[in-house]
Amino acid sequence: MSAREEILGRVRAALGDPGAAVVPVPRDYRRWADLPRADVVALFGERVADGRAAVRHVGTDELATAMAAMLWAREAKRVVVPADLPTSWLAGLDGVRVLADVPDLDPAALAETDGVVTGCALAIAETGTIVLDGGRAQGRRELTLVSRHHLCVVHADQIVGTVPEAIERLDPYLPLTWISGPPEGRTFEVLVVED
Amino acid sequence: MKFSDAARPQLSDHRSRRRRRQAGAEARARRAEAAAGLPDWERLREAGAAIRERTLRDLGTHLEELEVSVIEEDGRVHWARDAAEAKRIITSLVGGETDVGLVRSDVTDEIGLKSRETGPYTKAAVVGAGFLVAETGTLVVADPGESLTFPGTLIAVAGIEDTVPAWSDLEVLLQLLPRSAVGRRMHPAVSFRTGGFDLVLLDNGRTRVLADETGRSALRCIHCSACSDVCPIYERTGPRPYGPGRAGPIGAVLTPQLRGVEAPLEASLPFASTLCGACADVCPVKIDIPGLLVHLRGEVVESRRNRPVPAPELLLMRGLAWSMGDRRRYEHTLMSRARWARLLARDGRIRRLPGLFGKWTDARDLPAPPRQSFRAWWRRRR
Numbered sequence: 001m002s003a004r005e006e007i008l009g010r011v012r013a014a015l016g017d018p019g020a021a022v023v024p025v026p027r028d029y030r031r032w033a034d035l036p037r038a039d040v041v042a043l044f045g046e047r048v049a050d051g052r053a054a055v056r057h058v059g060t061d062e063l064a065t066a067m068a069a070m071l072w073a074r075e076a077k078r079v080v081v082p083a084d085l086p087t088s089w090l091a092g093l094d095g096v097r098v099l100a101d102v103p104d105l106d107p108a109a110l111a112e113t114d115g116v117v118t119g120c121a122l123a124i125a126e127t128g129t130i131v132l133d134g135g136r137a138q139g140r141r142e143l144t145l146v147s148r149h150h151l152c153v154v155h156a157d158q159i160v161g162t163v164p165e166a167i168e169r170l171d172p173y174l175p176l177t178w179i180s181g182p183p184e185g186r187t188f189e190v191l192v193v194e195d
Numbered sequence: 196m197k198f199s200d201a202a203r204p205q206l207s208d209h210r211s212r213r214r215r216r217q218a219g220a221e222a223r224a225r226r227a228e229a230a231a232g233l234p235d236w237e238r239l240r241e242a243g244a245a246i247r248e249r250t251l252r253d254l255g256t257h258l259e260e261l262e263v264s265v266i267e268e269d270g271r272v273h274w275a276r277d278a279a280e281a282k283r284i285i286t287s288l289v290g291g292e293t294d295v296g297l298v299r300s301d302v303t304d305e306i307g308l309k310s311r312e313t314g315p316y317t318k319a320a321v322v323g324a325g326f327l328v329a330e331t332g333t334l335v336v337a338d339p340g341e342s343l344t345f346p347g348t349l350i351a352v353a354g355i356e357d358t359v360p361a362w363s364d365l366e367v368l369l370q371l372l373p374r375s376a377v378g379r380r381m382h383p384a385v386s387f388r389t390g391g392f393d394l395v396l397l398d399n400g401r402t403r404v405l406a407d408e409t410g411r412s413a414l415r416c417i418h419c420s421a422c423s424d425v426c427p428i429y430e431r432t433g434p435r436p437y438g439p440g441r442a443g444p445i446g447a448v449l450t451p452q453l454r455g456v457e458a459p460l461e462a463s464l465p466f467a468s469t470l471c472g473a474c475a476d477v478c479p480v481k482i483d484i485p486g487l488l489v490h491l492r493g494e495v496v497e498s499r500r501n502r503p504v505p506a507p508e509l510l511l512m513r514g515l516a517w518s519m520g521d522r523r524r525y526e527h528t529l530m531s532r533a534r535w536a537r538l539l540a541r542d543g544r545i546r547r548l549p550g551l552f553g554k555w556t557d558a559r560d561l562p563a564p565p566r567q568s569f570r571a572w573w574r575r576r577r
Contacts, residue, residue: 002274003273003274003275003276003280004274006274006276007274007276007355007396007398007402008255008258008259010398010402010405011254011255011258011355011402011405012255013402013406014402014403014405014406015252015253015254015255015405015406022249022252022253023245023248023249023252024245025242025245025246025249026238026241026242026245027242028235028238028242029235029238029239029242029367030234030235047380051380051383107316124381126380127373127380127381128380128381129380129381163366163369163370164366166366167362167363167365167366167369168363168366172328172331172333172362172387172389173268173331173389173390174389175386175387175388175389176385176386176387177384177385177386177387178381178382178384178385178386178387179383179384180379180380180381180382180383180384181383182383183383183384
């Protein structure tokens with residue numbers, strides 16, 4: 001008998017008739033944060049800052065300037081960006097070399113960069129989390145792991161209140177990475193863009 | 196070796212004890228703050244317990260669904276009856292690759308896997324799974340290191356009970372786990388990957404646990420280790436006396452169930468507790484650990500009932516049963532024992548009982564029994 005048959009056989013023998021009693025799951029926990037929109041965005045900022053990351057809130061028209069200032073403060077000379085990052089985000093940069101990750105940069109070239117700039121798929125206010133799913137403006141997952149510094153742009157309308165909202169919106173078939181704070185030895189900044 | 200014997204050297208290591216006491220207090224404070232941050236924490240615990248219980252009650256169906264989902268998304272599923280078989284499977288999957296990294300978990304420890312940590316360019320990674328979603332075939336790993344990113348070989352290892360039925364169940368478990376495990380709102384990183392990996396599902400005694408209707412609930416465990424952080428025994432002994440399996444209160448209920456209660460370590464683990472109940476209060480999936488410990492204590496006693504040489508406590512209990520089974524015998528025993536006890540007493544206290552009972556008075560005094568029993572007093576009063 002194969003291990004599969006044996007284990008499944010033992011499971012069924014152990015449980016008897018499972019159909020007899022399906023355990024009901026009480027789902028009376030909160031699905032949404034009970035907050036006005038502006039407060040959800042503010043909460044996200046607070047929670048990200050709690051997780052040892054710098055946060056700045058800007059209007060759409062200030063995005064390019066703010067980004068230039070944040071990279072300048074980090075003394076970033078070379079940054080890598082996903083090929084589909086909106087060029088307008090980088091319009092304010094001066095004295096920073098921007099490498100588009102197309103074709104894929106090799107590990108040696110990536111190691112020489114001072115940081116990476118990405119967007120995100122979604123952000124969770126209560127936990128101060130940004131979620132990457134490999135979609136628009138996010139690039140390969142390697143970029144955010146290898147780079148010393150990660151600057152992530154979050155649009156206010158991408159911020160949900162709670163984990164249940166995030167799980168509902170995300171696609172399980174995409175490779176997801178949830179980031180809530182900088183990895184060991186790296187830095188992480190978030191730029192929240194409000195209209 | 197018995198738990199109490201293994202604990203002795205740990206107890207006399209004062210430096211480690213001080214360190215554990217401090218670390219424990221910090222972990223408890225962090226966890227309590229994290230839990231208090233959610234107004235619906237108790238409702239989430241109820242939901243989490245129900246989700247895990249539902250998973251276990253129909254585990255066969257969920258495992259088959261998981262297998263189909265993983266295969267549909269270009270993955271492969273392997274089944275391992277025990278740790279040795281799991282190790283063989285993993286070795287053959289890794290093949291000749293020498294650049295292998297490990298993301299450890301309770302299950303990879305259980306199999307005895309040792310390897311270096313994964314780096315950003317590790318060619319093959321063996322990863323202890325956090326959750327596996329049966330509905331979608333998704334692997335969820337909290338604090339994944341740097342391994343779930345790159346296109347090399349990915350081998351996920353999980354116990355059969357690490358399955359959760361639906362994607363939406365994660366909305367509960369991913370709130371309970373980080374706050375219980377690391378005392379944070381979320382792990383610094385959580386990775387999700389659907390498809391493209393090899394999955395090794397391990398039994399290694401779990402189906403035996405599943406067969407015990409009471410003991411089964413220990414398999415709800417989501418590996419947060421909050422129970423260890425609050426346990427007064429664990430704080431004093433550290434993980435070692437719990438043996439090669441899991442440490443802390445959950446280890447004390449799981450190890451004897453996975454491996455039977457015959458050997459000295461397994462037979463002593465259910466007693467490695469004061470039954471204070473702190474573990475049950477923090478468990479995010481509401482495992483009644485003290486209840487399970489009592490249940491297992493009963494099993495230990497049962498397993499010893501038919502030994503050729505009865506245990507001292509069994510003899511004592513039989514003696515008690517005999518003398519308490521009859522009024523005359525009971526009153527006679529009470530009177531003669533009370534007389535003996537008064538002979539041992541000084542200033543109304545017994546400092547040391549003779550023989551095996553001496554252990555009981557090692558740490559406390561026994562008050563001397565009064566001259567007159569309640570029964571005698573009652574009779575005279577009328």
